[in-house]
Amino acid sequence: MTNHPPLIINQRLASDLRSMQAAETGDEAARQTLGRLLQSAICLEFATIPTYLSAAFSLGPDNQSITDLIRRVAREEMLHLTTIANLMNAIGVSPDIVAAVPKYPYTLDLLATPLTLELRSFSLDLVENLFMRIEAPEHPIVFPARILSLVRDPPTTVGLFYAHIIEIIKDPKMANLFSNAERDVYKQVTVDPNFTPIAYKSDQDTQNYPLGTGFDFLIKDPPTAVQYLSWLVGEGEGASPYDPTTAEGLPGHFYRFESILKGKYLVKDASVQPGFSYSGGDLVFTPTSVTEFAPNAKAEDYSSQPELKLRMDRFNDTYTTMVNALQSAFNCPSPDQQNKSKSDFETAISSMRRMTNLASAIMQKAKDLGVKAGAPFEYGGRPTS
Numbered sequence: 001m002t003n004h005p006p007l008i009i010n011q012r013l014a015s016d017l018r019s020m021q022a023a024e025t026g027d028e029a030a031r032q033t034l035g036r037l038l039q040s041a042i043c044l045e046f047a048t049i050p051t052y053l054s055a056a057f058s059l060g061p062d063n064q065s066i067t068d069l070i071r072r073v074a075r076e077e078m079l080h081l082t083t084i085a086n087l088m089n090a091i092g093v094s095p096d097i098v099a100a101v102p103k104y105p106y107t108l109d110l111l112a113t114p115l116t117l118e119l120r121s122f123s124l125d126l127v128e129n130l131f132m133r134i135e136a137p138e139h140p141i142v143f144p145a146r147i148l149s150l151v152r153d154p155p156t157t158v159g160l161f162y163a164h165i166i167e168i169i170k171d172p173k174m175a176n177l178f179s180n181a182e183r184d185v186y187k188q189v190t191v192d193p194n195f196t197p198i199a200y201k202s203d204q205d206t207q208n209y210p211l212g213t214g215f216d217f218l219i220k221d222p223p224t225a226v227q228y229l230s231w232l233v234g235e236g237e238g239a240s241p242y243d244p245t246t247a248e249g250l251p252g253h254f255y256r257f258e259s260i261l262k263g264k265y266l267v268k269d270a271s272v273q274p275g276f277s278y279s280g281g282d283l284v285f286t287p288t289s290v291t292e293f294a295p296n297a298k299a300e301d302y303s304s305q306p307e308l309k310l311r312m313d314r315f316n317d318t319y320t321t322m323v324n325a326l327q328s329a330f331n332c333p334s335p336d337q338q339n340k341s342k343s344d345f346e347t348a349i350s351s352m353r354r355m356t357n358l359a360s361a362i363m364q365k366a367k368d369l370g371v372k373a374g375a376p377f378e379y380g381g382r383p384t385s
Contacts, residue, residue, distance in 0.1 A: 004132055004133045004136040005136065006136045006137065006138055006157035006158065006159060007108075007111050007115065007133075007134070007136065007157060007158045008111060008112040008113065008156060008157050008158075009110060009111060009112060009156050009157070009158060009161050010109070010110055010111055010112050011112070012110075013037060013040055013110055013156075013161065014156045016033050016036055016037050017037065017156065017161065017164050017165075017168075019033055020033055020034055020037070020164075020165075020168045021164065021167075021168060023173075023174075024173065025173055025176075026173060026174040026175065026176045026177040030174065030177065031091055031092060031093060031177055032093065034091060034093070034165070034168065034177065035088055035091065035093030037161075037165060038084050038087060038088045038093070038095070038165075039088070039093075039095065039096060039099070039100070040110050041084045041161075041162070042081055042084050042085060042088075042095060042096075042097070042100045043099075043100040043102075043108075043110060044108065044110060044158065045077055045080045045081045045084065046081055046097070046100045046101065046102060047100075047102045047106055047108060047117050048074075048077050048117070048134055049074050049077050049078060049081075050102070050104065050119060050375075050377040051104075051117045051118070051119065051130070051131075051134075052070050052071075052073055052074040052077065052131070053070075053071070053074050053355070053359075053375070054119040054120060054121070054359075054374060054375055054377070055070055055120065055121065055122040055126060055127075055131075056070040056071050056074065056122070057355075057356065057359035057360070057363070057374065057375055058121035058122045058290050058291045058292070058293060058363070058374065059122050059289065059290060060286075060289035060290065060291065061289065062286040062288075062289035063122070063284075063285060063286055063289050063290070065199060065281065065282060065283050065284070066122070066260055066283055066285060068196065068198055068199075069198070069256055069259070069260065069283065070122075072195060072196075072198060072250075073253050073256060073257075075193065075195070076235055076253070078352070079191060079193060079217070080232050080235065081097075081326075082189055082191055082217050083217055083219075083228045083229065083231075083232050084232075085097070085188075085189070085330040086188040086189060086217055086218065086219045086228075086330075087219050087225055087228070087229070089181075089184065089187040089188050089219075089330065090178055090181040090184075090185075090188065090219040090220065090225060091177045091178060091181070092177075092180055092184070094330075094331055095330045095331070096327075097323060097326045097327040097330060098323060098324070098327050098379075098382060101323055101379045102117070102377075103378075103379075104117065104118060104119045104296045104377060105117065105118045105119075105295075105296050106118075111158075115133070115134070117130070117134075118130075118295050118296055119295060119296050119297070119374060119375065119376075119377060120293075120295045120296075120374075121290055121291060121292045121293050121374065122290050123290070124260070124261060124285065127257050127260050127261060128257075128261055131257045132254055132257045132258060135236050135252070135253040135254040135257060136254055137159060137236055137252060137254050138157055138159040138160065158236075159233060159236060162229055162232060162233045163233065165229060166226050166229050166230060166233075169222050169225050169226055169229070170222060170226060174222070175222060178219075178220075178221050178222055178225070181219060181220050181221060182220045182221070185218055185220055186332055186334075186335045186337075186338050186341075187330070187331070187332045187341075188217070188218050188219065188330075189217065189329050189330060189341065189342075189345045190216050190217065190218055190342075191215075191216065191217045191345075192215075192216065193210075193211060193215075194208075195208045195209060195210060196208060198250075198281075199281035199282070200250060200265050200267070200280055200281050201265070201267055201280050201281065202280060202281055203281050203282055205280075205281055209248040209249055209250050210248065211231075211247060211248055212247060212248070215231075231246075231247055234246045234247055234252065235252055235253055236252050236253050236254060243275075244266060244276060245268075251265070251266045258278075259278060259280075259283055260283050260285065262278035262283075263278070263282065263283055263284060263285070264278045264279055264280050264281065264282055264283060265278070265280030265281045265283065266278050266280065267279055267280035291363045291367065292372055293363060293366065293372045293373055293374030294372045294373060294374065295374075297312070297372075297373045297374045297375075297376050298376055298378065299312035299313050299316060299376050299378060301373075302371070302373055305365075305369050305371065307365060307369075308362065308365045308366055308369060308371070308373055311358065311361050311362045311365055312362055312373065312375075312376050314358055314361075315355060315358040315359060315362060315375055315376060315377075316376055316377075316378045316379075316380055317380065318351050318354050318355055318358055319351070319355060319377055319378070319379065319380075320379055320380035320381070321347065321348075321351045322347075322348045322351035322352055322355075323348075323379055324382060324383055325344040325345065325347040325348035325351065326344075326345070326348045327382075328340075328341070328344040329341050329342075329344035329345035329348060355375065358375070359374070359375040362374065362375060
């Protein structure tokens with residue numbers, strides 16, 4: 001396993017965290033500081049989604065199991081974004097989805113060492129040196145042979161960033177941050193994700209590994225905030241340093257991506273220590289079933305191929321619809337607008353699903369023309385009316 005160090009947040013975020021930890025009351029200043037921290041988290045979570053989807057779009061039918069894995073991770077990242085946006089509404093700070101939209105190549109400058117995310121076609125190198133770097137847990141484990149020695153007092157990694165926010169929310173003096181959460185719950189989005197089956201434990205496995213009962217993502221008080229943030233952290237870390245599985249029973253994102261490199265899912269295995277091995281469902285990679293495209297393609301780059309540019313423009317229009325629908329869904333202005341908010345969220349999800357076929361159309365036309373073009377993920381701006 002490549003020993004990627006976990007991502008470390010920058011000094012500005014670390015300073016805001018310290019400010020929150022030192023605050024003596026959950027006053028308006030504390031509310032706004034926590035809001036800034038959570039808005040940064042939205043930027044982090046959003047940035048990964050197009051990065052993962054681009055790779056999935058490039059995979060052909062012979063790599064379906066890997067496609068399913070990456071798409072599931074991307075959907076879970078969308079749920080992470082939902083969790084944070086709902087939490088912001090619960091404390092009375094409006095989430096700004098549009099402000100979080102990345103432009104690729106996108107530099108995550110909220111990290112101490114900025115990380116550049118790109119839209120690339122799938123490769124094992126991309127998985128190992130970008131995807132696993134993004135998802136590197138606090139305490140990575142080598143399975144099945146040995147455990148890495150750990151740093152006892154690490155700097156503020158992304159995992160610790162969320163852990164500190166959880167501790168802040170648990171602090172009784174911060175309880176009044178949620179004083180209007182239940183009254184204003186109409187501003188939040190309810191989600192009941194319906195995952196597709198995944199051949200995890202074996203090639204014959206047809207379970208869909210749901211989140212479990214009681215997951216609606218509504219945050220009404222500190223305990224529910226802690227519940228959903230803890231779930232979010234577990235998606236990357238696993239349940240504990242020695243159990244890499246999440247609440248759904250699947251490995252955390254880091255270990256799912258490493259499963260691609262190993263060719264099999266990481267599953268429980270009592271015959272080895274520390275109790276897991278890469279011996280589950282097959283994740284065979286077929287290099288010939290990948291459509292390579294130019295990194296970070298822009299529609300304008302293909303103006304000399306109008307049919308191809310038209311397809312890229314259609315993709316961008318759908319992506320823009322998704323972003324604007326999310327912005328509207330998470331900023332419901334009044335209780336009597338809840339149905340519209342729900343409809344907007346459904347529009348965002350359906351738009352995200354449509355992007356798969358639109359991306360395929362782009363790559364097919366590019367292939368016919370003898371050029372390389374991928375999904376551009378260019379946001380076109382807020383509606384004019």
